[in-house]
Amino acid sequence: MQVFNATGRRKSAVARVYLQEGKGNITINGKDIKDYFPSDLMQYVVRQPLEALNLTGNYDIKANLDGGGVKGQAEALRLGIARALVELNSDHKPILRSNGFMTRDPREVERKKPGRPKARKRFQFSKR
Numbered sequence: 001m002q003v004f005n006a007t008g009r010r011k012s013a014v015a016r017v018y019l020q021e022g023k024g025n026i027t028i029n030g031k032d033i034k035d036y037f038p039s040d041l042m043q044y045v046v047r048q049p050l051e052a053l054n055l056t057g058n059y060d061i062k063a064n065l066d067g068g069g070v071k072g073q074a075e076a077l078r079l080g081i082a083r084a085l086v087e088l089n090s091d092h093k094p095i096l097r098s099n100g101f102m103t104r105d106p107r108e109v110e111r112k113k114p115g116r117p118k119a120r121k122r123f124q125f126s127k128r
Contacts, residue, residue: 004087008080010105013068017080019088022060028077029065036065042074049082049101053092079104 001020008015026033026046037043050056061081065073082101086093096102110119117123 004084006080006083006087008076008078008083008104010076010079011068011072011108013072013076014066015073015076015080016064017077017084018062019059019081019084021058024057024059026061026063028063037070037074039070042070045071045074046077046081048078048099049085049096052095052099052101053085055085075105 004019006017006019008017028036033043033046037046047056050059061084063077063080065077067073068076078101082096086096086102093102112119
């Protein structure tokens, strides 16, 4: 049984995904998806590429997630799963691309500038 692997990134989260034939189990950092992402919305985000191709129960997914927050990790995992599915079968790419699962979201947090409280916020101006 061959294992297909891919990497997904979003904000500061990184997901290393390993895809192989199985019963549809998704394991993240050694935990089941329901334990790792208690929110139904985040579970839905992770499963979107599989549902777009009607492959929900066909493949087992093991993933290592690192960095970022809950939403960033879920979207990084979604990208990793989509890339692994394309590695499995390149015919899946147009469907995943049209649904927007193949594009890496480039938005990152802007750095804090010196002399300011945040990246763009300024201290209150006092004329006198």
